[in-house]
Amino acid sequence: MAEHVEAGKMKVFALNSNRPLAEKIAKAAGVTLGKSTIKHFSDGEIQISIDESIRGDELFLIQSVSDPVNTNLMELLIMVDAARRASAEKINVVVPYYGYSRADRKARSREPITAKLIASMMQMDGVDRVITLDLHAAQLQGFFDIPVDHLQSDRLLTSYFDQNPRLADEDIVVVAPDHAGVSRARRLAELLGAPIAIIDNRSETENAAHPDAVIGNVTGKHAILVDDIIDTAIRITVSAEALKRAGAADVFACATHAVLSGDATQRIDDSVLEKVVITDSIQLPEDKQSDKFEILSVGELFGKAIDLIYHEQPVDSLFHGSLKRQKQ
Numbered sequence: 001m002a003e004h005v006e007a008g009k010m011k012v013f014a015l016n017s018n019r020p021l022a023e024k025i026a027k028a029a030g031v032t033l034g035k036s037t038i039k040h041f042s043d044g045e046i047q048i049s050i051d052e053s054i055r056g057d058e059l060f061l062i063q064s065v066s067d068p069v070n071t072n073l074m075e076l077l078i079m080v081d082a083a084r085r086a087s088a089e090k091i092n093v094v095v096p097y098y099g100y101s102r103a104d105r106k107a108r109s110r111e112p113i114t115a116k117l118i119a120s121m122m123q124m125d126g127v128d129r130v131i132t133l134d135l136h137a138a139q140l141q142g143f144f145d146i147p148v149d150h151l152q153s154d155r156l157l158t159s160y161f162d163q164n165p166r167l168a169d170e171d172i173v174v175v176a177p178d179h180a181g182v183s184r185a186r187r188l189a190e191l192l193g194a195p196i197a198i199i200d201n202r203s204e205t206e207n208a209a210h211p212d213a214v215i216g217n218v219t220g221k222h223a224i225l226v227d228d229i230i231d232t233a234i235r236i237t238v239s240a241e242a243l244k245r246a247g248a249a250d251v252f253a254c255a256t257h258a259v260l261s262g263d264a265t266q267r268i269d270d271s272v273l274e275k276v277v278i279t280d281s282i283q284l285p286e287d288k289q290s291d292k293f294e295i296l297s298v299g300e301l302f303g304k305a306i307d308l309i310y311h312e313q314p315v316d317s318l319f320h321g322s323l324k325r326q327k328q
Contacts, residue, residue, distance in 0.1 A: 008057040008089040010310045013050070015063040015079055017072045018283040021096060021299055022062040028303020029060075029310075038075060046071070048078050050086055058090040059083050060131075060306050065099030065118070066259070066282040073099060073118070077125050084126040092129040092309065093122065094302055096281035097257045101136035102229070119143035131305055133281055133298060134228050134256040149315055151305055153279055156296050157254045158191040160277045161224060171249070173197050173221045175214075177239040181227055188226050188254075197223070199239045219247035227255045230278070233264035237271040250274045257281050260288045268292055 013034040014022030026033045035051040061083065063076040076093060083091050103114035115136075122130065123146060131149045135141070141148040161167050172194040176185035178201040189196045197216025223243045230236055230253075240251040254277035265288045268276055277294045284295070301318060308315045 010060070010306070011052075011054055011057045012060045012062065012306065013079065015061065015072070015075045017064040017066055017075075018062070018096065018280070020283060021064075021280050021297070021302075024280075024297055024299025025062060025094065025302045025306065028300045029306040030303075034059075036079070040071075044071075046074055046078055048075070048082050050079075050082055053086075054083060055087040056089045058092070058310060059088045060092045060094050060310075062094040062096075062302075064097040064282055065095060066097045066257075067261075069099045077121060080122070080125045080127055090128045091126060092131060092306075093127050094306070095130060095132045096279075096298060096302065097259075098132050098135055098140070101140060104137050104140055115140055116143045129309070131302065131309070133279075133302075136228055149305060149309065151298075151301055151315075151318060152187075153256045153281075153296075153298060153301070154187050154191055156279065156298065156301065157226075157256075157277055158188060160254070160294060160296060161192060161252070167222050171220070171222050173216065173218050173223050173248075175199060175216075175218070175223050175225045175239070175243060177201060177225055177227055177235050184228060185226050188224070192224075194224075197243075199242055201235070201239070214242055214246040218243055220249050223248040223251045225251065225253040225273075227253070229257045229259055230255045230264065230268075230276070231259040231261050233260065233267045233271075236276075237267050237273065240271055240273045244272050252277065254278070258284060258288075258293075260284065264288075265290050 011034045012026045012031050013036050016038055037049045039047040061079055065073050080091055100114040100118050129147045133151045134153055141150055172192055174185045174189040174194050175197045176182045177199050185196050197214055197218050200213040200215055225236055225239055236253050243251050251273055252275050253273050256279050258278040269290055275294055276292050279296050279298045281298055305315050
């Protein structure tokens, strides 16, 4: 009779993109971060070594594919290769921010679908499962032929507005900055018990955002703009101006991923926005910080997801229960 073999241990490793978040995730999952060494050569090549045995273990590798996007992506792929060659039993990648997610379809002739390419690269590398947060489009899950746990930050973001004494329920309106964001705005509005409005923005790119009108009543209300990504911050700031012109009492914004390219932080500081609520899915360097930012941590959300997945429990409880707000 064959001997019983114990299930592999849960081990969580962090790469370089967002070490503070990785530490929060590991703490919430009840483990310490694994030991590894990541070295960058002068020509940009990356060398990774795993400094402890992982044979037969279930790994969770944490890495946002954020700035520098290509470097962080290569770190993740190389770490997966190292784990596979070191005989890890399962390799789960935790990707709080899935870079290239906006390239999810052919909008013009001869364009790549880069989000699908990234998914293919992960699968060919030997990834067994992907755990991610607020994809730019939920259908990106279909680019994978392996399990994808698509977590959502709606309830976490809602908790900030629920706890803000300035925002009476009857005076809130949730606003989509364009027609593509209506479903996202509707989800937040349902959680807050508020109506929605839409910025009638017909520009194809964020950098050419010129809202024509506001659909819905915002007069005298606390308007909450909701988006998944704030990149250049042009769309969110010109939308805020449009809402003020339409009679909104004040304007807040919330988004999951704070990419904040170029002068985005300065643009927000100079805008009419009262507060911008974001998560720590992307680590913000000091020069991108702002007094207008309220940063909520997704560490507990990912930590709970990892614990449930490791113990082969359903993760649907994370979509229905409340999460305690953690300030960064």
